[in-house]
Amino acid sequence: MQPLRTNVSSLNGTIHVPGDKSISHRAVMLGAIANGTTKISNFLTGEDCLSTIDCFRKMGVSITQNGSEVVVEGKGINGLQEPKEILNVGNSGTTTRLLLGILASCPFHACLIGDESIAKRPMARVTKPLRMMGAHIDGRDHGNYTPLSIRGGSLEAIQYESPVASAQVKSAILLAGLHARGTTSVTEPHQSRDHTERMVRLFGGEVVVDGVTVSVTGSQQLTATSIYVPGDISSAAFFLVAGAIVPNSEIVLKNVGLNPTRTGIIDVLQQMGADIVIENVRNEETEPLGDITIRTSELKGTEIGGALIPRLIDEIPIIALLATQAEGTTVIKDASELKVKETNRIDTVVSELRKLGADIEATEDGMIIHGKTPLKANGTIVDSHGDHRIGMMLAIAACLAKGEVFLQRPEAIAVSYPMFFAHLHSLIE
Numbered sequence: 001m002q003p004l005r006t007n008v009s010s011l012n013g014t015i016h017v018p019g020d021k022s023i024s025h026r027a028v029m030l031g032a033i034a035n036g037t038t039k040i041s042n043f044l045t046g047e048d049c050l051s052t053i054d055c056f057r058k059m060g061v062s063i064t065q066n067g068s069e070v071v072v073e074g075k076g077i078n079g080l081q082e083p084k085e086i087l088n089v090g091n092s093g094t095t096t097r098l099l100l101g102i103l104a105s106c107p108f109h110a111c112l113i114g115d116e117s118i119a120k121r122p123m124a125r126v127t128k129p130l131r132m133m134g135a136h137i138d139g140r141d142h143g144n145y146t147p148l149s150i151r152g153g154s155l156e157a158i159q160y161e162s163p164v165a166s167a168q169v170k171s172a173i174l175l176a177g178l179h180a181r182g183t184t185s186v187t188e189p190h191q192s193r194d195h196t197e198r199m200v201r202l203f204g205g206e207v208v209v210d211g212v213t214v215s216v217t218g219s220q221q222l223t224a225t226s227i228y229v230p231g232d233i234s235s236a237a238f239f240l241v242a243g244a245i246v247p248n249s250e251i252v253l254k255n256v257g258l259n260p261t262r263t264g265i266i267d268v269l270q271q272m273g274a275d276i277v278i279e280n281v282r283n284e285e286t287e288p289l290g291d292i293t294i295r296t297s298e299l300k301g302t303e304i305g306g307a308l309i310p311r312l313i314d315e316i317p318i319i320a321l322l323a324t325q326a327e328g329t330t331v332i333k334d335a336s337e338l339k340v341k342e343t344n345r346i347d348t349v350v351s352e353l354r355k356l357g358a359d360i361e362a363t364e365d366g367m368i369i370h371g372k373t374p375l376k377a378n379g380t381i382v383d384s385h386g387d388h389r390i391g392m393m394l395a396i397a398a399c400l401a402k403g404e405v406f407l408q409r410p411e412a413i414a415v416s417y418p419m420f421f422a423h424l425h426s427l428i429e
């Protein structure tokens with residue numbers, strides 16, 4: 001159990017948030033199935049991305065990692081070898097689902113296992129379309145949960161209408177589609193993050209985007225490249241909210257990824273009246289990034305739903321905290337996907353923020369928050385529930401609380417932001 005910093009009078013300074021998790025996973029995966037040597041810099045050394053590296057090493061791919069510099073020796077999709085050991089995906093949904101997409105076309109057997117949280121996350125959303133393409137997949141509850149086993153082989157293209165806006169589902173199908181016969185397409189209810197599409201192009205592949213439909217034609221060869229991973233806007237989000245709600249604050253966040261499929265948090269901050277400035281935007285062709293300054297702000301409640309949800313799905317826990325410090329009511333709807341994240345984030349956000357005195361209620365597909373509420377504590381014990389984003393949200397919430405707060409299971413934060421507490425404390429001291 002970790003004591004959290006409370007009653008913080010200001011947050012000031014500059015942070016370089018670590019590399020983007022989604023992009024780091026994809027850089028290793030595409031590097032592994034491309035031909036040649038891929039160099040990745042500013043790679044996220046969080047546990048999730050290390051799980052991805054570990055799985056590809058077990059399939060014979062040589063990967064060297066020196067801090068945030070990673071070199072992947074790709075030998076093409078046919079260069080992957082049947083793993084002798086079980087592939088351990090840890091806590092990572094992205095590793096599980098995208099890896100299944102790659103394995104679907106590999107003519108060998110592999111077993112996937114992960115932690116307790118992964119064992120509860122639905123996998124039928126990818127195993128169903130991959131089976132339609134020709135992969136043989138089995139697992140608990142007919143292939144809906146880990147442990148899973150897969151035997152890939154030759155695949156046929158499909159035209160898939162995804163019931164959910166999920167980049168993991170879309171990416172798994174597109175990665176399989178790169179090696180299928182014919183043209184595979186995925187149509188989503190709303191556009192999800194498009195890192196796979198952008199990165200396949202960077203590796204010389206062809207992807208066609210038409211509104212919410214993305215297509216790839218099979219038998220594509222990818223060529224190794226160099227990748228700089230921008231800072232993760234989902235990690236920056238904790239400091240964006242902290243800067244807006246802690247008094248007397250000014251925080252500069254450098255080199256933050258600004259891919260428009262991920263910037264819903266910025267739209268919401270602006271909608272709520274935050275004092276936020278974005279500068280030095282560059283690299284718009286591949287993965288845009290820029291610097292963001294946030295200052296303490298007077299905030300008002302807002303409504304969040306529809307196409308905005310996939311653009312900020314991982315930021316909803318910290319947006320809920322933001323809303324407790326805004327005047328009026330904030331409604332978050334159309335977000336039932338929160339129930340199948342690392343935890344049921346509707347339940348964990350509501351129960352943990354209530355412990356600190358927030359006026360928040362769960363709904364079927366989101367939550368309703370009334371503000372502005374002072375956050376209180378008196379030796380209060382809050383719990384990450386093993387979910388990195390719940391842990392970080394609670395550490396920021398504690399900054400506003402007057403009494404003592406203790407965090408259970410703080411180690412979960414290392415999944416996406418190993419330096420989180422060092423960065424937070426550098427803004428206080």
Ligand code: S3P
Pocket residue numbers: 021022023094165166167168169171192193313314337
């Ligand atoms: C991710 C997609 C999102 C997101 C997750 C990372 C990705 O999940 O929540 O943290 O890298 O593709 P879904 O595809 O389940 O929405």
